[in-house]
Amino acid sequence: MLYDLELISVGKTYPDGTVAVSDFDLRVEKGEFVAFLGPSGCGKSTTLRMIAGFEEITNGEILMMSHNVTHVPPEKRPTSMIFQNYALFPHMTVRENVAFGLDVKGTPRAERDRKVERILDMFDLTAFADRKADRLSGGQRQRIALARGLVVEPEILLLDEPLGALDANLRRIIQNELKLLQRELGITFIFVTHAQSEALGLSDRVVVMSNGVVEQISPPRELYRRPATPFVAGFIGSNTLIEGAPLGAAAAGFGRLDTPVGVIEGVGRGDERLAVIPAEAFRLVPQGTPGELHLPGTVVGRHLVGAVGHLTVRLADGSDVAVETSSHRPEVRALAPGMPVTLGVDPASVTLVHA
Numbered sequence: 001m002l003y004d005l006e007l008i009s010v011g012k013t014y015p016d017g018t019v020a021v022s023d024f025d026l027r028v029e030k031g032e033f034v035a036f037l038g039p040s041g042c043g044k045s046t047t048l049r050m051i052a053g054f055e056e057i058t059n060g061e062i063l064m065m066s067h068n069v070t071h072v073p074p075e076k077r078p079t080s081m082i083f084q085n086y087a088l089f090p091h092m093t094v095r096e097n098v099a100f101g102l103d104v105k106g107t108p109r110a111e112r113d114r115k116v117e118r119i120l121d122m123f124d125l126t127a128f129a130d131r132k133a134d135r136l137s138g139g140q141r142q143r144i145a146l147a148r149g150l151v152v153e154p155e156i157l158l159l160d161e162p163l164g165a166l167d168a169n170l171r172r173i174i175q176n177e178l179k180l181l182q183r184e185l186g187i188t189f190i191f192v193t194h195a196q197s198e199a200l201g202l203s204d205r206v207v208v209m210s211n212g213v214v215e216q217i218s219p220p221r222e223l224y225r226r227p228a229t230p231f232v233a234g235f236i237g238s239n240t241l242i243e244g245a246p247l248g249a250a251a252a253g254f255g256r257l258d259t260p261v262g263v264i265e266g267v268g269r270g271d272e273r274l275a276v277i278p279a280e281a282f283r284l285v286p287q288g289t290p291g292e293l294h295l296p297g298t299v300v301g302r303h304l305v306g307a308v309g310h311l312t313v314r315l316a317d318g319s320d321v322a323v324e325t326s327s328h329r330p331e332v333r334a335l336a337p338g339m340p341v342t343l344g345v346d347p348a349s350v351t352l353v354h355a
């Protein structure tokens with residue numbers, strides 16, 4: 001298999017001793033859209049800068065199209081980077097800003113001009129081409145930054161929170177444009193963000209990071225369905241985490257856990273200590289329905305938002321769980337704080353993880 005990008009056990013320790021990233025392993029196929037997602041300071045930008053070559057790595061290797069680029073300078077890598085503040089030169093015109101990357105690469109003048117005009121046209125920037133970059137709106141600047149990143153025809157486009165400076169409306173519009181553009185060009189995108197919806201909505205795979213460590217690399221849906229670590233379970237979606245003692249394997253692919261609220265079965269091996277239950281996996285069931293885990297509790301909160309009913313249910317051990325259900329169902333509408341309920345959970349929607 002030929003990969004556009006391979007990070008092999010990549011690590012970064014800053015000179016002051018800060019370990020920003022450790023043992024980062026990732027393989028990215030041509031044309032994939034991969035997002036790095038995690039809280040502030042988890043090492044996303046450091047990793048992106050190491051891929052770009054702006055930051056030296058302290059461990060491991062970086063390969064691009066099977067070539068080792070670990071010690072190759074940024075301008076010689078098949079990458080191009082777009083920064084959060086766009087890093088445009090305010091005193092240069094739009095055309096000069098876009099041409100900049102080609103000038104750095106020493107592209108012959110005629111070829112440079114041809115490529116610049118073509119990309120200006122593609123991004124509807126021709127009308128502004130002679131305007132100074134500081135005389136443009138946020139959305140226009142964003143497009144210039146994209147044009148400037150793409151004009152050098154990179155194999156891999158690196159984007160560091162590129163939509164962070166835009167208001168919510170424009171952000172949504174440009175998200176759509178970005179996704180369409182990426183599909184059309186077939187270029188590999190590596191995108192850094194701390195906005196969950198952006199990472200989950202745009203990318204083919206998400207790398208969830210915390211404290212310089214990769215927690216999980218999965219398609220967005222899989223992060224919801226099968227979180228691999230307690231961090232991911234707490235960070236993505238709305239999950240209830242219940243600790244217990246492992247009881248070993250149950251049916252093939254399932255394990256069991258002895259918890260303060262009863263025995264919980266879920267997808268796993270049976271040696272895990274934590275059950276992760278998504279809020280939408282709980283169902284309200286009549287008392288005594290056979291063949292399922294039943295958690296008796298009391299409604300302590302009910303909040304209907306459109307089609308979704310958000311319930312907070314206090315279990316027998318005093319812990320509160322978040323439940324999402326359809327707000328249209330009469331039995332949900334009839335609920336009020338203080339009323340007893342029984343929650344049913346299908347083991348297939350429970351994931352067992354190591355604590």
Ligand SMILES: Nc1ncnc2c1ncn2[C@@H]1O[C@H](COP(=O)(O)OP(=O)(O)OP(=O)(O)O)[C@@H](O)[C@H]1O
Binds near residue numbers: 019042
């Ligand atoms: N030049 C530096 N010297 C020392 N430590 C640094 C340096 N740059 C970053 N760090 C530290 O490395 C860690 C990772 O930083 P990084 O900027 O990669 O995180 P991030 O996930 O991109 O955060 P944010 O979302 O806030 O940009 C942090 O603890 C940060 O303080």
